[in-house]
Each structure stands twice: as C-alpha cells, then as structure tokens.
C-alpha cells in the first residue's frame with residue numbers, strides 16, 4: 001500500500017521527484033504523461049490549482065496528480081510510476097481529483113456546486129483505457145496530434161496572406177499584451193488556449209525553445225493584430241504551436257496562409273511538422289489535411305460517464 005497522499009504546493013525536491021516520475025513513465029510508455037502546462041505549473045501555488053503526491057515507504061514520489069480548477073471544467077493530469085502500478089495509487093489519485101473538482105475555484109465562493117472533472121490521457125494507451133473504464137469514465141474529447149515530413153531544403157511556397165494584411169515577427173516586450181488579447185479573442189471557446197495570460201506567455205518565452213523569429217503576427221491595414229502563428233522547434237519536431245485568427249478576420253484565408261508560412265519557416269529547421277487540433281474542429285482539419293498532415297497520435301480527455309457530454 002502506498003503511504004497517504006500529501007496535498008498542497010510542491011517543495012523543490014518534490015518538483016524534482018515529479019519530473020523524475022514523469023521521465024520514468026515516458027521512458028516506459030513512449031509518451032509523456034504530463035503536458036507542457038502542468039509541467040510549467042509544478043512550482044505554482046494558487047488556490048485553483050491542486051498538487052497531490054503519493055510516496056513509497058522509502059519516500060520516493062510514485063504518483064502525482066495536478067488538478068486545475070481555473071477553467072470551465074476541472075482538468076486533471078495524473079501519472080503513476082511504472083514500477084508502482086496496479087497497487088491502487090491511480091485509484092487514490094483519481095478519487096482525490098474527484099473530490100478536488102467539487103471545491104470552489106476561489107475559497108468560499110458562495111453557491112458553488114463544483115466543476116465537471118476531465119482527466120487527460122496522453123496517447124490513450126492500454127493501461128489508461130483499462131483504468132478509465134474501471135473507474136466508469138468515458139472519452140469526452142479527442143485532441144489529435146498530426147504530423148507530416150518536412151523537406152530538408154525549402155518548402156514550396158504556398159498560399160500568401162490576402163491583400164491588405166502584412167506578416168511580421170513578434171517583438172518581445174512590445175507585442176505581449178496585444179498578442180494575449182488577440183489569442184483570447186481567437187480562442188474564446190477553447191478550454192485551455194483562450195485562458196493564456198501574459199504571465200503564461202512569459203513562462204513560455206523563458207523556455208529554451210522560444211524563438212521570436214518563429215513567432216509571426218499578421219497586421220491588418222490599420223496595424224491591428226488580425227492573426228498569429230507561433231512555432232516551436234524541439235528535438236527534430238517543428239510544431240505549429242498556436243495559430244489564432246481574430247473572429248473578425250476569419251474566413252479570409254489567413255489560417256491557410258499561416259500554415260504555409262509555418263511550413264516554409266520550419267523546413268530545414270526540423271524533420272517533421274507537428275500540431276495538435278481538436279478532433280471536432282473540422283475547419284482546421286480540412287486545412288491541415290490539404291497541407292499533407294496525417295494523424296500520428298491522439299490524446300483524450302475522460303469524464304465520468306454520468307456526466308458525459310458527447
């Protein structure tokens with residue numbers, strides 16, 4: 001039996017312990033169990049964010065769950081060390097997340113009835129599927145991971161931006177607030193991307209992969225921001241990290257033109273182009289299908305079957 005959970009902000013050694021646990025899980029499964037946002041938040045102490053750690057008798061971090069109650073749903077990511085699975089740790093962490101989801105986003109919010117819990121399973125591998133089924137959870141959202149090879153030299157020129165628009169690169173310090181506002185407009189309906197704050201932007205700008213030369217903005221004739229394209233090159237992959245078009249400028253070919261801009265930028269810098277897209281975003285899927293992308297993996301979100309929405 002695992003020792004009881006400790007719930008609360010992570011000490012610096014526990015942050016290291018969770019990173020080591022995630023690395024051991026990734027090595028065993030071939031998929032990173034925690035995505036970028038929870039990893040960036042390991043050291044964060046906020047009322048809407050919960051960290052719970054399970055330890056072995058020897059004190060090693062063998063399980064971890066992070067629950068984010070800041071959005072419309074409570075979103076959890078959980079992982080158990082490969083050598084400590086099938087011992088009930090996952091069940092304990094999931095129960096903790098379920099209880100946590102019923103807590104108010106901010107302490108003492110009157111009339112709060114809790115949020116729906118959503119649990120990510122990156123890669124949706126066999127153990128996660130069996131675990132979720134045993135807990136009575138069903139898939140409520142699919143996030144597709146698409147990929148296509150990149151040419152070693154130049155990518156043939158694709159669609160250009162429509163007349164009246166101009167592409168330039170992001171200027172750190174000058175464009176931060178305007179980009180966050182554009183991103184919120186473009187992703188108003190998106191559970192994670194639309195919530196990015198200036199602090200989240202700065203966290204990413206501090207990462208080793210950040211390169212303003214791969215972060216493009218589209219201005220309209222008045223100099224306002226109409227769209228943006230952010231790319232991320234890491235480990236041979238060139239990710240189309242975020243493409244956002246302001247709703248007032250959608251339907252004019254900016255998404256397609258920015259996909260071409262991304263592929264032209266990434267060619268020679270990475271061996272394959274990648275991106276994540278929601279499985280029900282048919283407009284974006286059509287653009288990426290035409291650009292030669294194919295499904296390489298899928299991340300899913302599970303929810304309790306009694307609260308299922310699809």
Ligand SMILES: CC(C)(COP(=O)(O)OP(=O)(O)OC[C@H]1O[C@@H](n2cnc3c(N)ncnc32)[C@H](O)[C@@H]1OP(=O)(O)O)[C@@H](O)C(=O)NCCC(=O)NCCS
Pocket residue numbers: 025029033078079080081084085086087088089090091092119120121122125126127128130131132134135302
């Ligand atoms: C999924 C995961 C969290 C399960 O953790 P765990 O500690 O092994 O889970 P538990 O021991 O609490 O298992 C609870 C039940 O789930 C089912 N289950 C879990 N793993 C299983 C597997 N590999 N095969 C079949 N059933 C499994 C069983 O019914 C199990 O009960 P039992 O052992 O009494 O038969 C773990 O495999 C993991 O960390 N995977 C990588 C990260 C991940 O996918 N996270 C998302 C989870 S939705």
